[in-house]
Amino acid sequence: MQLLEERIRRDGIVKPGNVLKVDSFLNHQMDVELFQEMGKEFRKLFPSEKINKILTIEASGIGIACITAQFFNAPVVFAKKSQSINLDGEQYTTKIESFTHKRVYDVIVAKKFLGKDDHVLIIDDFLANGCAVAGLIDLVSSAGAVIEGVGIAIEKGFQEGGKLLRRKGIRVESLAIVESMDAETGEITFR
Ligand code: 5GP
Numbered sequence: 001m002q003l004l005e006e007r008i009r010r011d012g013i014v015k016p017g018n019v020l021k022v023d024s025f026l027n028h029q030m031d032v033e034l035f036q037e038m039g040k041e042f043r044k045l046f047p048s049e050k051i052n053k054i055l056t057i058e059a060s061g062i063g064i065a066c067i068t069a070q071f072f073n074a075p076v077v078f079a080k081k082s083q084s085i086n087l088d089g090e091q092y093t094t095k096i097e098s099f100t101h102k103r104v105y106d107v108i109v110a111k112k113f114l115g116k117d118d119h120v121l122i123i124d125d126f127l128a129n130g131c132a133v134a135g136l137i138d139l140v141s142s143a144g145a146v147i148e149g150v151g152i153a154i155e156k157g158f159q160e161g162g163k164l165l166r167r168k169g170i171r172v173e174s175l176a177i178v179e180s181m182d183a184e185t186g187e188i189t190f191r
Helices: 002-011 032-045 062-069 131-143 161-167
Strands: 013-015 019-021 053-057 076-082 091-097 104-110 119-127 146-156 172-181 188-190
Touching: 002 032, 002 146, 002 172, 002 188, 032 062, 032 146, 032 172, 053 062, 053 131, 062 076, 062 119, 076 131, 091 131, 104 131, 119 131, 119 161, 131 146, 131 161, 146 161, 161 172
Parallel strands: 053 076, 053 119, 119 146, 146 172
Antiparallel strands: 013 019, 076 104, 091 104, 172 188
């Protein structure tokens, strides 16, 4: 998506450790007009009428998921990072290792918000090694729901997540795929 690539080139900052900072428009301050265009694009990429739920993970996926959901007339469920798992059986749980914080979180979704009749589109801001998306897929599987696809704002194509998911036959569509980025020069190339 050209608009997003241009914005990443203009305002993205490459940090050491393969981290792309886009907090001026994507995941701290949020450019809602850009999100609208991204939402429209996700709808074009996932035209299936079956999609009835958008699933993301807190915190930075929520904004994009909410704007996107308007184009699907579907509610958004966000998986919550939880300090203590409540073992009352009322929630699906999984573990996700955070790419940016290098720690493992327990992540939960209440059973009442995800079930076997759901056709789920997973949305997130970044795809790196694929841990976050793999955890969300695990929650969808636990619920017996159907994964219709995965929509990502920015995929870092030089990391393994996209390849691993696509190899499993999951439909992954990323609006911008970064091919390479250099923390010293700040140069970013796209696939
Ligand atoms: P993964 O689980 O695919 O390794 O990483 C995806 C998650 O880590 C995303 O939910 C995102 O919040 C965060 N993340 C991964 N790479 C980056 C990055 O380069 N920049 C930012 N801002 N977040 C990232």
